[in-house]
Amino acid sequence: MTARIIDGKAIAAELRAGLAARVAAIAAAGERVPGLAVVLVGEDPASQVYVGSKVRQTTEIGMRSIEHRLPAETTEAELLALVARLNTDPEIDGILVQLPLPKAINADKVIEAIDPAKDVDGFHPVNVGRLATGGRALVPCTPRGAMRLVKSVGTALSGLHAVIVGRSNIVGKPMAQLLLAEDCTVTIAHSRTRDLPALCRTADILVAAVGRPALIGAAHVKPGAIVIDVGINRVPGADGRSRLVGDVDFAAVRSVAGAITPVPGGVGPMTIACLLENTLDAHAARRG
Numbered sequence: 001m002t003a004r005i006i007d008g009k010a011i012a013a014e015l016r017a018g019l020a021a022r023v024a025a026i027a028a029a030g031e032r033v034p035g036l037a038v039v040l041v042g043e044d045p046a047s048q049v050y051v052g053s054k055v056r057q058t059t060e061i062g063m064r065s066i067e068h069r070l071p072a073e074t075t076e077a078e079l080l081a082l083v084a085r086l087n088t089d090p091e092i093d094g095i096l097v098q099l100p101l102p103k104a105i106n107a108d109k110v111i112e113a114i115d116p117a118k119d120v121d122g123f124h125p126v127n128v129g130r131l132a133t134g135g136r137a138l139v140p141c142t143p144r145g146a147m148r149l150v151k152s153v154g155t156a157l158s159g160l161h162a163v164i165v166g167r168s169n170i171v172g173k174p175m176a177q178l179l180l181a182e183d184c185t186v187t188i189a190h191s192r193t194r195d196l197p198a199l200c201r202t203a204d205i206l207v208a209a210v211g212r213p214a215l216i217g218a219a220h221v222k223p224g225a226i227v228i229d230v231g232i233n234r235v236p237g238a239d240g241r242s243r244l245v246g247d248v249d250f251a252a253v254r255s256v257a258g259a260i261t262p263v264p265g266g267v268g269p270m271t272i273a274c275l276l277e278n279t280l281d282a283h284a285a286r287r288g
Contacts, residue, residue: 001256001257003255011148011149011269011270012270015273016057019061036064036120036279038055039095040068041101041105061276072102079097083097093279122139122278132177142270144277145270146267147175147178158182161185161202162205163189165196166188166211200216201219205226206225206227206228208227210247217249217253228266229250232246232264233245
C-alpha cells in the first residue's frame, strides 16, 4: 500500500481563492473589506517570516492588512494599550498578536485582553469555551486547517477512532473538540501515555502534534489510516543545511497509511489560509 498524499498547498490555494471571491463581492457591494491587524513584538527571525507571509496573503485576497511592529523593549502595559485600541477600532475585524512574546510580557494576559469577536487565533478563553461546548467560536487556525485536510480524504468520519498525539491548547485539545463534533471517538495521547505505538495502531485518524522529529513510525500506524502530521521540526540535512521534517517518519508511514500529509506542504499552508477565513468570518459576524 502507498498512501495518498494530502496536498495542503493545493487545498489552501483553493480555500484562498474562495475567500478572495467573497472579499471581492464585499468590495463590489461598496462595503468595507475585512481588516486584519498583526502585532509583532521583537525581532524573532521565525516570527518575522510568519508575519511576512500573513501580511502578504492577507493583501493578496483583497483584505486590509495593518502591521504593528514593536521593539523588543515594549512593555506589557504598552502592548495591552495597543490591543485595547485595536479592540475599539471599527476598521479592524481580526487581531493577531504573534507568539512567542518577550519573557517580560505575560502572553496569557495579552490573549485575554483581545476582544473574543476579533480573536482570529482562537486562543481567547471565551472562544475555547464555546468550542468545547459546541457553540459558535473562532477556532484555532492549525486545527481548523487540519480538519479540512481530514475531510478532503472523503471518508465518512462518524464513529471513527481518532488518536491525537499531543495535548497542547493550540492544537491537541481543540483538534479533539473538532473531531468530537464530527462524531469521532477521540483519544488524546501524551508523554505519559503507556505503549503509545499500540494505542496509535487503533486509530482510523492519527494526528501527530508534539514537536518531535519522526516520533511516529510505521509501527504506530493502522493500515489504511488517515495520518495528519502537524509537527514542524528543523533538523540537519545531508548537505549541512537544515531541513523541515514532521513528527511522522513520512517514508516509513506512507507504506502503511491510507492518506498522509507531508511536511512541508501539508498542514502548514492551511494555517494561514484558515487565519484569513477566521478574519472573514469575524467580519461577517460583526456585520450581523
